[in-house]
Amino acid sequence: xxxxxxxxxxxxxxxxxxxxxxxxxxxxxxxxxxxxxxxxxxxxxxxxxxxxxxxxxxxxxxxxxxxxxxxxxxxxxxxxxxxxxxxxxxxxxxxxxxxxxxxxxxxxxxxxxxxxxxxxxxxxxxxxxxxxxxxxxxxxxxxxxxxxxxxxxxxxxxxxxxxxxxxxxxxxxxxxxxxxxxxxxxxxxxxxxxxxxxxxxxxxxxxxxxxxxxxxxxxxxxxxxxxxxxxxxxxxxxxxxxxxxxxxxxxxxxxxxxxxxxxxxxxxxxxxxxxxxx
Numbered sequence: 509x510x511x512x513x514x515x516x517x518x519x520x521x522x523x524x525x526x527x528x529x530x531x532x533x534x535x536x537x538x539x540x541x542x543x544x545x546x547x548x549x550x551x552x553x554x555x556x557x558x559x560x561x562x563x564x565x566x567x568x569x570x571x572x573x574x575x576x577x578x579x580x581x582x583x584x585x586x587x588x589x590x591x592x593x594x595x596x597x598x599x600x601x602x603x604x605x606x607x608x609x610x611x612x613x614x615x616x617x618x619x620x621x622x623x624x625x626x627x628x629x630x631x632x633x634x635x636x637x638x639x640x641x642x643x644x645x646x647x648x649x650x651x652x653x654x655x656x657x658x659x660x661x662x663x664x665x666x667x668x669x670x671x672x673x674x675x676x677x678x679x680x681x682x683x684x685x686x687x688x689x690x691x692x693x694x695x696x697x698x699x700x701x702x703x704x705x706x707x708x709x710x711x712x713x714x715x716x717x718x719x720x721x722x723x724x725x726x727x728x729x730x731x732x733x734x735x736x737x738x739x740x741x742x743x744x745x746x747x748x749x750x751x752x753x754x755x756x757x758x759x760x761x762x763x764x765x766x767x768x769x770x771x772x773x774x775x776x777x778x779x780x781x782x783x784x785x786x
Contacts, residue, residue, distance in 0.1 A: 511642040511649060512584030512592040516572065516604050517547040519597075519632040520734075520764050529639035532580035536604065536769045537570035547769045556768040557737030557776040566674045569769045571603040577611035581619055591646050595622040595635050595653065598700040620646065622653060625700035628766050629732035629782035630662035636730070656730075656784050662697040663705065663721050664734065664780030665714035669693055671775030694718075715741060715779065719748050722781060725756075730784040732762035736771045741779050 514532045515521070526533055535546040538556075541563065545551055560567070577594070584592050594612065596605040605623050612619035622638075624631040637656040638649040666672070672693070691707040692714045708714050722731075722745075735742035742763065749757060766774070 509590045509645050510588055511646055512589035513639050514580050514592055514594040515635045516596050517767060518627050518770055519635050520628040520767055521632045531639055534572045534576050534580060536572055538567060538768050540567045547767055553765045553768055554737060557771060560776055567772045569772050571607050574607045574611045577608050581615055585618060592619045593638055593649055594619055595624055595638060597627050597631055598625050599623045600700045626662055626697050627770055628734055629764055630660055630697055633730050633782060633784050659785045661725055662782045664778055665692060665694045665718050666774055667692060667777035668775055671773055715745055718745055718779060722749050723753055725783050725785050727756045727786040728758050728783050729786045731758050732764050732782045734764050734766050734780040736766050736774055736776050736778040738777045738779050745779055
C-alpha cells in the first residue's frame with residue numbers, strides 16, 4: 509500500500525523535512541490588519557513578532573477551508589497513493605481537523621484523519637514518525653504516531669498572559685491564571701489541551717524551569733527547541749542543556765521560531781520545547 513501524508517502548517521516542520529518525506533502541508537490563515545495571509549507566505553515570522561506588540565487591532569487566525577484539503581487529498585490519490593493519513597493540530601484548540609474530516613468524506617475509505625492532540629513540533633514529530641513508517645503501511649504508521657504521542661512532552665514559558673487572554677482560545681487556562689497577568693506563565697500541551705504548570709516572576713526563572721523539565725525527560729529520541737522570536741534565550745536554553753545532559757540529547761536538534769498562527773495566541777519572547785523520550 510502506498511501511503512500519503514498530509515498535515516497543516518501549525519506542525520512547524522522545516523522545509524527540508526517536508527521535501528525529504530514528500531509531506532503535503534495545508535497552510536492555516538493569519539488575518540493581520542485586515543489582510544489575509546496564508547501561513548508562511550507574505551510575511552516572515554520575524555517581521556510578524558516584531559510588529560505584534562504595536563498592532564492596534566490584534567491579529568486573528570482561521571482554519572483552512574474544506575476545499576483547501578480537497579486539493580492535496582486528490583493530488584496524492586491521483587499520484588498513486590492508496591490511502592492518505594491527514595494529521596493535524598489538537599481539535600480542542602482549532603477547527604482544522606474538523607474541516608479535514610469533512611473534506612475526507614469526499615473520498616470514502618481513502619483518508620484517515622488523526623488528531624495529534626498537540627501543536628508546533630509536538631504535531632510535527634508525530635507527522636515525521638508517520639512519514640518514516642510509510643513503507644510499512646497504514647497500520648504501522650498509525651502505531652508510530654501513537655508511540656511518539658505517548659512519549660511526547662511539549663512545554664512553554666510565555667512572556668506574559670496578555671496574548672492568551674486576547675485570543676480567547678483557552679479560556680479555562682486564562683481563568684486558572686487570572687490575577688497573574690504580570691507573571692510569566694508556563695504551560696503544557698497535554699491530552700489535547702493547554703494546561704498551566706506554574707508561573708514565575710522573571711525570565712531567568714522561566715528558563716530554569718524549562719531546563720529542569722528537559723532534564724527530567726532523560727534520554728531523548730527527538731528534540732525541538734521552540735521560541736517566539738526569542739532566539740538568544742532559546743539558544744541559551746539549548747546550550748545549558750548540552751552542558752548538563754549532552755548524552756541524553758539526540759544528534760539532530762531542531763531550532764524553531766514558532767509559526768505566526770500559533771504565536772498570535774502566545775505572544776513574542778516565549779521559549780519552550782517539544783521532545784520525544786526514548
